[in-house]
Amino acid sequence: MSDSFQRSNLAQSMEAQHAELEHALTRSPFRLHADRMVQQGAKTINILQVAWILRVKRGCEMVFMRLPELLASGKRLAKDLRNLRDDGQLGVAWREYTRDAGERAILLIDLLRESGDLFLEHEAAGCQPVLFYEYEKIMDGRDLPVKSNFVLLRIIPPQDVTVDYSRRRPFVIIPPRAGHTAGVGAHEHDSQLGVALREGHPVYLVSFRRDPEQNQQLSDVAYAEAAFVREVIRRHPRAPLPAIIGNCQAGWATLVLAATNPDLTGPVVINGSPVTAVSGNIGDNAFRYIAGIFGGVWIPMFLCDLGQGMFDGANLIHNFEMLNPERRLFLKYAELFRDVDTTRESFLATEKWWSSFCLLHENEICWILENLFIGNRLGKNMAYLGSERQHVDLKQIRAPIIVFASHGDKVTPPQQALNWITDVYEDEEEIRVRGQHIIYMVHDDIGHLGIFVSSKVVNREFRQVATTLEAIEALMPGLYEMCVKDVQEQDGRKSFSVELGSVPN
Numbered sequence: 001m002s003d004s005f006q007r008s009n010l011a012q013s014m015e016a017q018h019a020e021l022e023h024a025l026t027r028s029p030f031r032l033h034a035d036r037m038v039q040q041g042a043k044t045i046n047i048l049q050v051a052w053i054l055r056v057k058r059g060c061e062m063v064f065m066r067l068p069e070l071l072a073s074g075k076r077l078a079k080d081l082r083n084l085r086d087d088g089q090l091g092v093a094w095r096e097y098t099r100d101a102g103e104r105a106i107l108l109i110d111l112l113r114e115s116g117d118l119f120l121e122h123e124a125a126g127c128q129p130v131l132f133y134e135y136e137k138i139m140d141g142r143d144l145p146v147k148s149n150f151v152l153l154r155i156i157p158p159q160d161v162t163v164d165y166s167r168r169r170p171f172v173i174i175p176p177r178a179g180h181t182a183g184v185g186a187h188e189h190d191s192q193l194g195v196a197l198r199e200g201h202p203v204y205l206v207s208f209r210r211d212p213e214q215n216q217q218l219s220d221v222a223y224a225e226a227a228f229v230r231e232v233i234r235r236h237p238r239a240p241l242p243a244i245i246g247n248c249q250a251g252w253a254t255l256v257l258a259a260t261n262p263d264l265t266g267p268v269v270i271n272g273s274p275v276t277a278v279s280g281n282i283g284d285n286a287f288r289y290i291a292g293i294f295g296g297v298w299i300p301m302f303l304c305d306l307g308q309g310m311f312d313g314a315n316l317i318h319n320f321e322m323l324n325p326e327r328r329l330f331l332k333y334a335e336l337f338r339d340v341d342t343t344r345e346s347f348l349a350t351e352k353w354w355s356s357f358c359l360l361h362e363n364e365i366c367w368i369l370e371n372l373f374i375g376n377r378l379g380k381n382m383a384y385l386g387s388e389r390q391h392v393d394l395k396q397i398r399a400p401i402i403v404f405a406s407h408g409d410k411v412t413p414p415q416q417a418l419n420w421i422t423d424v425y426e427d428e429e430e431i432r433v434r435g436q437h438i439i440y441m442v443h444d445d446i447g448h449l450g451i452f453v454s455s456k457v458v459n460r461e462f463r464q465v466a467t468t469l470e471a472i473e474a475l476m477p478g479l480y481e482m483c484v485k486d487v488q489e490q491d492g493r494k495s496f497s498v499e500l501g502s503v504p505n
Contacts, residue, residue, distance in 0.1 A: 047289065107340045108333070115351045122356045127210040129175075130183035130353040133158070133193055135205065139231055141224040147213045148220045152228040155193055155203040163200055169240045169266060169469065170202040170232050174225070176248035177360070179316030182207040183353040184247065190455030192245060195463045204232055204242075206250075210358050212310075218367050219386035221253070226261045233264070241266035241399070243469055247452040248272050248412070249368075252378060258397045260390060267469045269402045271462075272412045272451040276379035276423060277372045279415035288373070288416065290319065297369050304362035311365040313357040323410055379420035394424045400437035400472050402465055402482070408445035418442075421479070432477045439472060439500065441465075441482040460484060471500075478502050 084090040122128070129135075134156040141148035157163045173192055175182045182205070196203045206228055213220075232242050243266045246254030251273020258265045277288055304311045336347060370377070377383040383392040405417035418440055425431050431438060446457055464484045483499045 051289070104337055104340050108337050111336070111340060111344055111347065115348060115355070118348060118352055119355050122352060123210075127181040127356045127358065129153070129181065129205070129207045130349075130356075131155070131193070131205070132189055132191065133197070138204070139228055141220075142213065144224055144227055146220045146223045148216050148224040149209040149212045150221060150224040150228070151207045151209065152231065153205045153207050155197065155205060157197045157203075161197050163197060163202055165202050165236065167238055168199075168201050170204060170236050170242040171196040171245060171466070172204045172206060172229060172232055172242045173245040174206040174247070174250040174254055176250045177208055177253075177313075177358060178249040179313035179320070179357055180354055181210060181356045181358050184449075184453065190458055192247075192452060192458055192462055195458055196466055199463070199466055201466070202236060202239075204228070208358065210356075212359060212361050212364070216361055216364070217386065218253075218256075218364050219390065221364075222256055222260060222385060225253070225257050226264060229257070229261070229264045240470075243267045243269065243466075246270045246273060248448070249274070251275065251417075252372060255394055255397065255401075256378070256383075256385070256392050258399060258401075259392050259394050260385065260396075262396050262398045265399045267400045267402060267472060268397065269404070269465060270417075271404045272406070272409055272417065272448050273403075274372065274412045274416045275420040276376055277412075277416050278374075278376045279419040280413055281415070296374055297366050300365045300369060301362060304365070307359075309362055311360045311362060313359060317354075317357065320411065376423075379423045381424055394420070395434065395436075397436070400439065400469075400475075402472070403438070403440040404443070404451060404461065404465075405440070406443035406446045406448075406451055408443065409448045409451060411448040414442050428479045431479050435477045437472060437475055437477055437480070439480045439482050441484070475500065 081090065084093050122130075135153040136156060137151055138154050139152040141150040171192075173196075175184050193203050193205065206225060229242060229244070236242070241264070244254050244258065246252075246269070248271070251270030252275045254268055254270055254273075255275065258268050280288055300311055300315075303315060336343065371383040372378055375382075378392060378394070381391075381393050381395065384390060385392060403417055403421075405412065405414040407414060409417075421431075421438060421440075425434075441461065443451070443457070443461065446454060450457055452458070452462075461484050465482075480500045480502055483501070485499065
């Protein structure tokens with residue numbers, strides 16, 4: 001009776017209901033979700049504060065580092081002006097300066113016009129790969145059962161280069177499909193193609209057309225690349241399995257290829273590749289925060305809607321250039337104005353491949369974001385190809401993996417290039433037990449493009465990698481650090497030594 005009486009008492013009943021409601025709200029999924037969102041928001045704000053402080057700090061450090069040089073230049077300028085004034089030549093010097101500046105301005109405007117004309121011509125021609133060497137088409141992804149816009153090219157060596165097509169290991173170089181068209185780093189004599197050819201290796205390039213095939217997916221791209229490698233193996237039956245070189249975005253694509261086709265590839269070399277794009281120091285390398293801060297995948301999906309289902313690679317290039325907006329907006333054209341009479345050819349050669357953009361389907365760019373730049377699924381062995389039908393397990397790769405990164409790379413810092421190793425493998429012992437060889441090399445200061453474009457890096461680091469692949473395959477399984485050191489010059493030529501150090505547990 002007492003319980004019934006208490007339940008019938010209005011005041012006590014309302015108090016009990018209030019307590020139950022408060023308890024339900026406190027433990028409800030909504031409250032838990034709200035608390036979690038508040039915590040994540042606070043962490044995001046803290047990260048942005050740290051990033052902003054670091055950005056301002058670096059800007060101030062750069063200003064203070066250049067301040068003595070600027071002050072010295074100002075003193076020299078003031079002294080020269082005083083001397084010209086004392087000699088009565090100030091008016092003459094001013095007329096010469098204005099004339100020179102006017103001529104340079106005209107040359108600069110004409111050079112930009114010529115660059116625009118080349119862009120229009122290249123676009124009208126379908127954005128063919130910009131290569132220094134001649135080439136022939138071997139296979140076309142449109143002719144495969146699963147169609148794609150990728151093409152296999154054989155690089156034709158120049159007359160003064162001898163290539164052993166029977167026994168030397170073929171090289172298959174995959175450029176990044178990261179906004180611009182194929183040909184990045186291959187428009188010069190001193191390139192990865194050039195180094196491999198001069199070492200006597202047959203060289204193939206996996207190129208791609210600007211427009212993807214209808215309903216193309218990244219699984220179709222992986223299928224085409226595997227078919228291309230099989231064709232290379234067929235052409236060189238007596239040679240070792242081909243070495244696969246993946247630059248930037250093509251690096252993780254190369255890992256996907258090797259993981260889903262472990263019997264096809266020889267050594268895999270990935271240069272500046274963001275396999276774990278979410279890794280990095282807190283507040284540093286702000287490029288990796290963009291997707292999370294601005295809401296994830298909805299922005300590229302919105303851009304694809306505007307492009308009728310196509311994502312324009314120019315957006316990726318824009319993000320790359322906005323990492324250093326002052327360089328893009330001011331320094332680049334200021335230096336071009338200064339050197340316009342001597343840099344015309346090199347500027348046009350670079351702009352031809354840098355300013356021609358490729359297209360991606362919505363499903364392709366979304367897969368990249370969800371599996372790398374947001375979800376980090378590839379680095380955690382949780383990625384799937386072809387509508388969840390094929391698991392991409394990086395532990396299935398049997399060929400040696402050589403990873404090249406740089407502390408000066410602001411797009412793919414060493415953490416993004418290397419941390420997948422610790423995500424995939426428990427420790428170094430697991431690498432050894434599985435019979436795997438992983439070799440990493442970290443440059444001190446070269447930038448992102450310089451990792452696979454700079455002739456200095458190509459002739460030093462990449463050449464040493466290309467010439468030590470057989471030695472790497474003969475190593476005991478494990479994790480190694482590779483160091484390239486300069487050796488004394490002999491007969492006016494500089495040589496290098498390569499050191500491989502095992503990483504202890």
